[in-house]
Amino acid sequence: MAREPGFSEKLVGERLHLVLSGEWTLAVSAQLEAASRKLLASAHRALKVTLDLEHIERIDTAGAWLVDRVRADLVAHGIDADYGGARADFTLLLTESRYEPVPQPVARHGNLFVDLLADIGETIVGIARNLLGGMTFLGKVVHALVRVILNPARLRGTSVVFHVEAFAFRSLPIIVLINFLVGCIVAQQSIFQLQKFGAATFSVDLIGILTLRELAVLLTSIMIAGRSGSAITAELGSMKMREEIDALRVMGMSPIDVLVMPRILALVISLPLLTFLADLAGILGGMVVALTYGDISPEVFFARLQSAIALNTFLVGLIKAPFMATVIGIIAAMEGLATQGSAESLGRQVTASVVKSIFMVIVVDGIFAMFFAAIKY
């Protein structure tokens, strides 16, 4: 239905009359710009121009802007341009959308090499800031913890219990399952390799020690970093975005006390519990595979296991759990509270939280391995 924007030319004395017609609206956006370019080209041939608006069917702000841009361009080129036959409502629209030069956003043209160096520099400074920020944050949490210990009434017990349920209880099935499966895989491979030496029963040593010392705690921590760490970051981040954190602050409550402490405490409680169950699941998985692939009966399996491991094997794994929990909690909370106003930023923080905490979990595990090797525990 819409008639395309167009115009016709008419010479009256020295003045070129350009009679605009049709619809100058966004409904015909594809033709609109082309029409205004043609209009400009035609008008440039004359010295005096009148843009006649009388026969325009409809015009909107975009059309008015384009027409007025043509007029402004002509005036800038020393051509005498005015409007003719404009109806009252068009005049109002033309004043409302009168042309003003729009400053084009300046594109930054940098040297690629300099940009690269600047990026590297910024990243390194960022890492340093991050480490420093992490330390500061840890300090604040420890401070809050000391206050809670001095005055146990400050502890938000309900919140802690609620989060233990979310972090430990709800993630129990998946953690037991992956540890069971990894126990199976370790057992299968070690049986296959050791059978060549006729030492298949030694695979029990491998399963027991590997699961208890390293695998159970590592897998559980990584799973919790992905599952609960991301949840913490997303929760705190969206609270930050909606000024809920600010609301807490102005009510005299510290977000560290109210939000961060209960979550970190819950993680510190949950992770050792989960690690213990992960130990059991891993060994169970090993036992099942030992029976099916290596013909090692459960009696033999347990006899072997008892001589291979001692209490310290179990403790080495378990001791690491609260440290892992603290690292995950601190990183998740810090990233959450660093969220800026946009939804994109929230996504970035959640990603950063998961990546950083998994990385740090592995680093911490390595440090513990060196430490225990040094003290021969």
Added chain:
Amino acid sequence: MTDTPAIRVRGITVGFGEKIILDHLDLDVKRGEVLGFVGGSGTGKSVLTRTILGLVHQREGSIEVFGQDLAALKPDEHRAMERRWGVLFQHGALFSGLTVRQNIQVPMREYLHLSQELMDELAMLKIRMVGLPADAAEKFPSELSGGMIKRAALARALALDPEILFLDEPTSGLDPIGAAEFDTLIRTLQKTLGLTVYMVTHDLDSLYSICDRIAALADRKIVAAGTLEEILQVRHPWVQSYFHGARAKARGASS
């Protein structure tokens, strides 16, 4: 064609769970008018707006926009309809990851074939029209004040030069001078573009200065609809206390 109302709402019932918010509600918005929609807080003004926009589903009743029953439209017809209206949400609802200029260009990119240069120019035009400073263009929503968010959201609602403008409390959060400018702007747009404006508001000044008709929502229904003079005659207790209450009196005294 022109005598069919822009929006015709018939027998709309909306509820959440057990709670009925709107009960067999009827409302007409005529073409080219500014309708002021009033009602106490939490009576369902935003819910009705969202129902018309198709964001909340009604249990009963029909909604026609430009004579077309929204429920009967095919998806691409619905899209074409959505291109004809602009919405200013109560809380702005700007895309937080985009700058103001990019926010305004989102519908342009989706629906129009324009050069980037013209889109930039039009975005700046809208920014100027709603009274934002030019440097707001490159700011993100989180860097704007409450009133600026309202203006930026209006600029986005106007991006496609819509035929119907839905405004949910456009002047709340603006200073009185800004609110008056906003009213003037809406009036100007309505006059020049023949816009139909559906405006939820608590602002007595807006009601007095720019609304052609007023509809009042109370007791889950439209209890009064008509020009200001007609509304002032209505005997409903809520309407009475709204238009004859202390604030209304204070306004009468000052003008």
